[in-house]
Amino acid sequence: MYKIIHNYYSKKKGHPSTLAFFRITFGGLMFFSTLRFWSKDWIESLYIKPVFHFKYYGFEWVNDFGVYIYLLFIICLISSMFVALGYKYRASIITFFLVFTYIELIDKTTYLNHYYLTSCIAFIMCFLPAGKYFSLDSYITGESLDKIPVWTIDSLKLFICLVYFFAGIAKINSDWLVEAQPLSLWLKSKYDLPIIGQNLLQLKETHYLASWFAMLYDVLIPFFLLFKRTKYIAFIFVIIFHALTKVFFPSIGMFPYIMISSAVIFFDASLHIKLLNFIRLIIKKLQLFLGLKINEIRLNKFIITKNNRVVFLSLSCFLLFQLIFPFRYILYPGELFWNEQGYRFSWRVMLVEKRGYTTFKIQDSITKKFFYVRNKDFLTPFQEKQMSFQPDFILEYAHYLGEHFKSQGHENIQIFADSFVALNGRINQRFIDPDFNLLNTQESFYNKNWILPLNDKIKGL
Numbered sequence: 001m002y003k004i005i006h007n008y009y010s011k012k013k014g015h016p017s018t019l020a021f022f023r024i025t026f027g028g029l030m031f032f033s034t035l036r037f038w039s040k041d042w043i044e045s046l047y048i049k050p051v052f053h054f055k056y057y058g059f060e061w062v063n064d065f066g067v068y069i070y071l072l073f074i075i076c077l078i079s080s081m082f083v084a085l086g087y088k089y090r091a092s093i094i095t096f097f098l099v100f101t102y103i104e105l106i107d108k109t110t111y112l113n114h115y116y117l118t119s120c121i122a123f124i125m126c127f128l129p130a131g132k133y134f135s136l137d138s139y140i141t142g143e144s145l146d147k148i149p150v151w152t153i154d155s156l157k158l159f160i161c162l163v164y165f166f167a168g169i170a171k172i173n174s175d176w177l178v179e180a181q182p183l184s185l186w187l188k189s190k191y192d193l194p195i196i197g198q199n200l201l202q203l204k205e206t207h208y209l210a211s212w213f214a215m216l217y218d219v220l221i222p223f224f225l226l227f228k229r230t231k232y233i234a235f236i237f238v239i240i241f242h243a244l245t246k247v248f249f250p251s252i253g254m255f256p257y258i259m260i261s262s263a264v265i266f267f268d269a270s271l272h273i274k275l276l277n278f279i280r281l282i283i284k285k286l287q288l289f290l291g292l293k294i295n296e297i298r299l300n301k302f303i304i305t306k307n308n309r310v311v312f313l314s315l316s317c318f319l320l321f322q323l324i325f326p327f328r329y330i331l332y333p334g335e336l337f338w339n340e341q342g343y344r345f346s347w348r349v350m351l352v353e354k355r356g357y358t359t360f361k362i363q364d365s366i367t368k369k370f371f372y373v374r375n376k377d378f379l380t381p382f383q384e385k386q387m388s389f390q391p392d393f394i395l396e397y398a399h400y401l402g403e404h405f406k407s408q409g410h411e412n413i414q415i416f417a418d419s420f421v422a423l424n425g426r427i428n429q430r431f432i433d434p435d436f437n438l439l440n441t442q443e444s445f446y447n448k449n450w451i452l453p454l455n456d457k458i459k460g461l
Contacts, residue, residue, distance in 0.1 A: 014150040015269035016133030017276050020086070022156065023130040024279075025261040026121060027084025030096065033254045034076045043073060046110055050380050052400055053107040054393055057443050062105045069106075075099045083125075086135020090126070097122035109386045109393075113349050114255035117163060121262075124159060124318065127311045128152045134276050149308065153265065155315045159322065160262050161222035166326050166347035168218030173460025175337070175351075177215065180207035181424040182353035190248060217241055225266040238263045249350070332447050338423055338454040340390060341447065356389030356431065358419035360398060362405055365412040373401060389421045389431070391451050398438035415439050429455055 037043065047053075047069050055062065065072065076099050082092035101119045104110065129148055131137045138144040175181045184207040191197045200206055217237065224234035242256035264271075329342030336343055337352050363370035375384045378401070387393040398415045405413055414437045422428035429452075436450040 012150040013147040014153045015273065016129065016145050016148045017272040018153050018265060018269050019128055019130040019148065020134040021272040021275055022262075022265050023086060023089070023125070023135075024084050025264070026125070026258075027080050027082075029254060029257055029261060030080035030100075030118065030122075031077060031084060034073060034080060036254070038073055043069060045380070046382070047103075047106060050107065050109075050383060052378055052383075052397075054109050054383065054387070054396055056105055056108050057392070057445075059105045062102065064106050069103070072099050072103055076103070086131040086137050089131025089135060089137055093122060093125050093130075097126055109383050111344060112253070112255075113347060114253065114258060116345055117255075117258065120159065120322070121156070124155055124315065127315055128155070134280070149312075151312060151315075155319065156262075156265055157226070158319055160265070161226070162319070162322050163347050164218050164222045167349045168215055168220075169461050170346070170348040170351060171211070171215035171218060173351075173458055175424050175458050176211050176460070179424070180204065180211045182351070183207050183211050183214075185353050185425055187248065193247075214241075225263060228268075231266055235263055235266075334451070335454045335456075335458055337458055338421075339448065339451045340392075352424065354389040354421055354423050355428070356419060356421040357428075358388045358394060358417055358432070360401060361416045361418065362401065362410070363414045363416065364410070365414045367412075378404075388419070391432070391448050392443060394419065394432060395438055395441070395443055395448070399442075402439050413439065423454065426456060 047064055048067060053064055076096060079092045079096035079099065082088055083096055097119065100122060104115050104119065129145060129152060132145040132148070134144070171177070176183075184204070187201045187207055187210065190201050193201065221234055221238065221241075224230040225238075238260055242260050245252060246256045326346035326348075329336045329346065332339065332341040334341070343352075358375075360373040360375070361370050362373060375387070379387060379397070387397050394417055398417065402413055402415055416434055416436070417432040417438060418434050419431040420428045421431040431452060433450045433452055438450070441448075441450070
């Protein structure tokens, strides 16, 4: 089957302008995104100020580097700029992928779907010949490809479709469609928006309309983008949808811009050629103004090699993983939105509004003497907020507290969590078994049976 698919795709060619334009927009957005992150002083508040970082399971070895983390962000800036320019492309995109992903692995408190999206796109681009056309590499060598395998373009299209589709089917649940939650909570809070904030956004009808529209948009937009007759109107909806998302949720950052620019890849190469020709015209005028010599670039036909087959297989495995991994939640009992086992890395975008309050009791198992922890002594306000309703955070923090107090001479330590969480507008309820000693278990892929069940059922996929 693999050979049949590969042989079919190896005969189909596409124009390299599509990947070139995608490279320019992606690299440019990553450059400005890194600058934006730095300018808001988030490097200091999220990575340097905390005395403790929550780690992803299996990546506890990732170090924060202290103030030297600024060097990682400088590398991100330089490599993203080189990606956009197509200079030393392969080394630049691999460097960007590794450094950006490493930064995100330092502390899972900062987890966002669009950070994961960025890492995935960068990973795919490590395998693509996106620097073989309209790039500094082509200008320096004087060579450029005139054709590329169409699967190099389709791999990005398929990945973007998967992101949309999983985000859509995740919204097919009773909270989102029947209760209009958590959008109802969020839109009501936007009363300060001019004109619509104090009237239209307060209506329940608006909340239902927004919820159903968002679900239908995510499920259907990839199909409309794939078909020639509908892709233009679909792109208009992409712009409108993500523009509204940015207006209503400004803290969402660069995600709307990434999705809008990514959707351009669904257009024919003729559009990308026109866009690149416009950029080329500006560059030529600038070169003439500066009196710089313009080199002629030779076009080389694409040659199928054994290496291309390896790349095709690698991307196929990655996309298959992306198709399967979001369904891992079915291996766990209980309500996904509540226990969050299998929630991350599954393209479940903006589905949950959780508020929690969690305190920790340190107890001597022999004397039964105990005291309570002041979380602010160990965590930043943002870390404490995220910890309060996420079970793996609670477990990891409990073990950190255990090590801390053992180092102070405390013995026979037991740690219990008294935790209450409210989900999507529900009344808060106890979240963690208060009689369970959290030091008796370690983080793993096994079910966390010390999470108390939600006193409600959310129906859906």
